[in-house]
Amino acid sequence: MPSSLTLVYVMFMCFYFSRSDDYVLDDKLGRTFDGIGGLSGGGATSRLLVNYAEPYRSQILDYLFKPNFGASLHILKVEIGGDAQTTDGTEPTHMHYENDENYFRGYEWWLMLEAKKRNPNITLIGLPWAFPGWVGHGENWPYDFPDITANYVVSWITGAKRSHGLDIDYVGVWNERPFDSKYIKLLRYTLDKNGLDKVKIIASDNLWEPIAFYVLQDEELSAAVDVIGAHYPGTTTIKEALESDKTLWSSEDYSTFNDEVGGGCWARILNQNYVNGMMTSTISWNLVASYYENLPFGRDGLMTAEEPWSSNYVVESPIWITAHTTQFTQPGWSYLQTVGHLNKGGSYVALTDRKGQLTVVIETMTHDHSVCIRPPLEPFEVTPQNVTFHLKGSFASISQLQLWKSRFDFKTKNPVFFQKLDPVKISNGSFTLNLDVDEVYTLSTITTAQRGAYPDPPPSAAFPKLYKDDFNVRNPPFTEAPDFADQTGVFEYFMNLTDPGPHVFTLRQVVTQRPVTWVADADQTISVIGDYSWQNITVTCDVLIEKTKNGAVFIAARVDKGGGDVRTTKGLFFWVYADGTYKVTSDIQGTTILTEGKSGTSSDIWYTLSLSIKGDTATGMLNGSLLWKSAVVSGKVPKNGWAAIGTSSFEVAQFDNFSIEAE
Numbered sequence: 001m002p003s004s005l006t007l008v009y010v011m012f013m014c015f016y017f018s019r020s021d022d023y024v025l026d027d028k029l030g031r032t033f034d035g036i037g038g039l040s041g042g043g044a045t046s047r048l049l050v051n052y053a054e055p056y057r058s059q060i061l062d063y064l065f066k067p068n069f070g071a072s073l074h075i076l077k078v079e080i081g082g083d084a085q086t087t088d089g090t091e092p093t094h095m096h097y098e099n100d101e102n103y104f105r106g107y108e109w110w111l112m113l114e115a116k117k118r119n120p121n122i123t124l125i126g127l128p129w130a131f132p133g134w135v136g137h138g139e140n141w142p143y144d145f146p147d148i149t150a151n152y153v154v155s156w157i158t159g160a161k162r163s164h165g166l167d168i169d170y171v172g173v174w175n176e177r178p179f180d181s182k183y184i185k186l187l188r189y190t191l192d193k194n195g196l197d198k199v200k201i202i203a204s205d206n207l208w209e210p211i212a213f214y215v216l217q218d219e220e221l222s223a224a225v226d227v228i229g230a231h232y233p234g235t236t237t238i239k240e241a242l243e244s245d246k247t248l249w250s251s252e253d254y255s256t257f258n259d260e261v262g263g264g265c266w267a268r269i270l271n272q273n274y275v276n277g278m279m280t281s282t283i284s285w286n287l288v289a290s291y292y293e294n295l296p297f298g299r300d301g302l303m304t305a306e307e308p309w310s311s312n313y314v315v316e317s318p319i320w321i322t323a324h325t326t327q328f329t330q331p332g333w334s335y336l337q338t339v340g341h342l343n344k345g346g347s348y349v350a351l352t353d354r355k356g357q358l359t360v361v362i363e364t365m366t367h368d369h370s371v372c373i374r375p376p377l378e379p380f381e382v383t384p385q386n387v388t389f390h391l392k393g394s395f396a397s398i399s400q401l402q403l404w405k406s407r408f409d410f411k412t413k414n415p416v417f418f419q420k421l422d423p424v425k426i427s428n429g430s431f432t433l434n435l436d437v438d439e440v441y442t443l444s445t446i447t448t449a450q451r452g453a454y455p456d457p458p459p460s461a462a463f464p465k466l467y468k469d470d471f472n473v474r475n476p477p478f479t480e481a482p483d484f485a486d487q488t489g490v491f492e493y494f495m496n497l498t499d500p501g502p503h504v505f506t507l508r509q510v511v512t513q514r515p516v517t518w519v520a521d522a523d524q525t526i527s528v529i530g531d532y533s534w535q536n537i538t539v540t541c542d543v544l545i546e547k548t549k550n551g552a553v554f555i556a557a558r559v560d561k562g563g564g565d566v567r568t569t570k571g572l573f574f575w576v577y578a579d580g581t582y583k584v585t586s587d588i589q590g591t592t593i594l595t596e597g598k599s600g601t602s603s604d605i606w607y608t609l610s611l612s613i614k615g616d617t618a619t620g621m622l623n624g625s626l627l628w629k630s631a632v633v634s635g636k637v638p639k640n641g642w643a644a645i646g647t648s649s650f651e652v653a654q655f656d657n658f659s660i661e662a663e
């Protein structure tokens with residue numbers, strides 16, 4: 001090739017490869033931004049958080065909610081507890097029975113108050129997953145008596161205000177379950193009748209269809225619904241949702257193990273839920289992974305706080321990815337119309353407060369480093385690229401932008417999250433960035449952002465091998481005993497003021513009717529505790545079967561399951577019955593019997609049960625005397641699992657002086 005041509009070729013290639021792609025940001029506005037949120041519940045995902053000692057508990061809350069510190073969330077969505085299993089446990093309702101009302105149960109009230117304390121502007125959302133049995137009049141369906149359901153949900157909202165001064169901003173219908181248009185209209189009517197016309201309705205926390213079709217066809221329904229909320233939309237929406245002119249949200253998303261791929265998933269969907277699907281809010285299931293890791297979807301939270309016994313917690317990458325958007329925007333800002341995909345892969349969004357502030361968030365996550373738990377992700381390419389943004393209109397006068405960067409580093413494992421770099425000078429209305437893959441950038445006129453930090457928490461440690469709870473030392477705001485994770489039924493602190501004996505303060509299972517369930521709760525109640533790896537342990541507990549003549553209670557070891565699979569839980573279960581018998585089974589249903597016999601037990605009398613398992617054999621004691629021994633468990637009982645307590649049906653029963661000795 002002649003040398004002059006070679007030179008031209010080289011010059012051309014240099015120009016070609018070093019050229020930068022151009023993007024224009026101007027004043028044309030897109031949709032209103034509603035904020036980034038976290039979801040506590042659905043279910044019991046914050047269960048262990050409340051049991052953290054200070055100052056660690058407050059530190060975790062700061063990383064989640066404190067403005068200009070960490071995730072600085074704009075939205076907190078919580079489960080309206082329904083006494084039923086909703087993924088990682090049950091959450092108590094404010095109305096166990098029709099004539100019962102209590103707005104201090106569980107931890108969601110406390111969590112909303114802590115969030116508000118840090119960010120008075122935080123948006124609050126409530127959504128039921130399940131309902132107490134009386135709402136369905138015994139049917140596993142909440143719409144047969146829609147007025148009862150609507151009043152029940154509205155009472156949660158009025159109770160939030162009356163008991164805690166909390167204003168709930170949005171309420172949903174029935175999580176990931178069928179909706180009923182008549183019920184949604186009645187819910188709107190009931191809210192309005194109670195002076196709650198400001199409370200907006202999200203529907204239907206499931207797929208885009210059929211709710212978008214119904215909203216398009218039914219004016220009255222359309223008037224009742226403020227937001228169409230879809231779950232795990234894979235960043236896309238449907239034509240009918242756009243035609244409805246409704247606000248569109250990804251009202252539950254993420255649910256991905258919170259390692260760096262989880263962080264990458266979160267970075268990609270936070271941008272692309274708007275770029276591809278016009279969704280103006282994205283809410284993470286879940287807020288914080290504060291449940292036993294061996295329950296379903298372990299660590300699918302923005303950060304991890306699953307060890308109240310050690311106080312260890314981990315600020316995972318999704319916290320800092322959230323900060324890239326939340327610390328530089330507020331709900332009520334507008335997206336610009338000029339948002340989109342970058343030519344070599346990745347995406348950018350731009351937002352403004354319409355008073356001169358501008359925030360641009362860029363992500364270049366590659367396919368394999370941003371896969372979410374669902375839906376499957378189609379292949380796509382991302383390569384390094386140079387991008388030039390041109391600021392037009394009212395943004396043309398901006399002279400510099402703050403620059404914050406995260407870099408996932410899957411090769412050398414040396415990632416950088418939410419690092420402040422030197423501001424970018426805008427020359428002649430534009431700036432250029434050299435983007436590598438798997439990076440996130442924020443450029444903004446907002447100068448208040450900070451990477452909050454506390455000293456490292458104590459190191460991770462296993463659940464203590466010696467554990468005791470006499471339920472006498474109370475943690476007043478909470479109704480549950482520390483570290484117990486209810487998987488069917490609700491186990492609450494109980495105080496018997498007429499009892500002069502040793503059992504004044506106890507733990508009591510209080511759900512007496514099968515709830516309107518979300519998944520298949522067991523027919524028995526059960527609360528698990530401890531270390532999933534435990535093999536050889538002794539579990540001891542005082543138990544009281546109340547009232548019923550055919551009731552029973554159990555203590556258990558090596559319990560292998562919770563969550564939606566709780567019906568098929570295996571373990572070693574030691575039951576005593578009010579009819580004077582006992583039974584040892586390897587399943588929660590009490591059907592696979594290892595040994596059984598007479599115990600002389602009856603209702604309304606306290607007994608001390610003790611269960612020991614070591615290797616392949618087990619023994620059981622009643623009131624300190626051997627009741628059965630050498631039950632062979634080999635091949636029948638799981639090799640390891642949690643300890644547990646429970647009842648044979650939805651019946652009241654009490655527990656006291658619980659203790660564990662693990663080897």
Ligand SMILES: *[C@@H]1O[C@H](CO)[C@@H](O)[C@H](O)[C@H]1NC(C)=O
Pocket residue numbers: 017018019384385386434
């Ligand atoms: C980006 O621009 C730099 C010069 O600033 C150049 O060295 C580099 O090759 C360019 N990268 C790409 C992918 O074009």
Ligand SMILES: *[C@@H]1O[C@H](CO)[C@@H](O)[C@H](O)[C@H]1NC(C)=O
Pocket residue numbers: 067118119120121
């Ligand atoms: C709350 O919102 C108001 C009005 O938008 C704003 O002035 C204030 O700074 C916000 N407070 C916090 C803590 O974000």
Ligand SMILES: *[C@@H]1O[C@H](CO)[C@@H](O)[C@H](O)[C@H]1NC(C)=O
Pocket residue numbers: 428
């Ligand atoms: C500034 O930008 C305009 C168009 O964006 C261009 O015509 C002009 O040459 C640029 N001036 C300089 C000094 O780069």
Ligand SMILES: *[C@@H]1O[C@H](CO)[C@@H](O)[C@H](O)[C@H]1NC(C)=O
Pocket residue numbers: 496497498499500501604654
């Ligand atoms: C409370 O204690 C009294 C006196 O011991 C007893 O008769 C009663 O059954 C107890 N009530 C409950 C609900 O445990």
Ligand SMILES: *[C@@H]1O[C@H](CO)[C@@H](O)[C@H](O)[C@H]1NC(C)=O
Pocket residue numbers: 470472502503504505542656657
């Ligand atoms: C059981 O707990 C009660 C208090 O609830 C206490 O008075 C009693 O001593 C405990 N019994 C044992 C054996 O620990």
Ligand SMILES: *[C@@H]1O[C@H](CO)[C@@H](O)[C@H](O)[C@H]1NC(C)=O
Pocket residue numbers: 599600601605606607608622623
């Ligand atoms: C077990 O002890 C309780 C008192 O704690 C007593 O009322 C009960 O009769 C005892 N039962 C047996 C079978 O010994």
Ligand SMILES: *[C@@H]1O[C@H](CO)[C@@H](O)[C@H](O)[C@H]1NC(C)=O
Pocket residue numbers: 535536614615616663
């Ligand atoms: C449990 O006990 C058996 C029998 O003594 C023993 O083989 C096994 O190693 C023990 N497991 C643990 C975790 O200590």
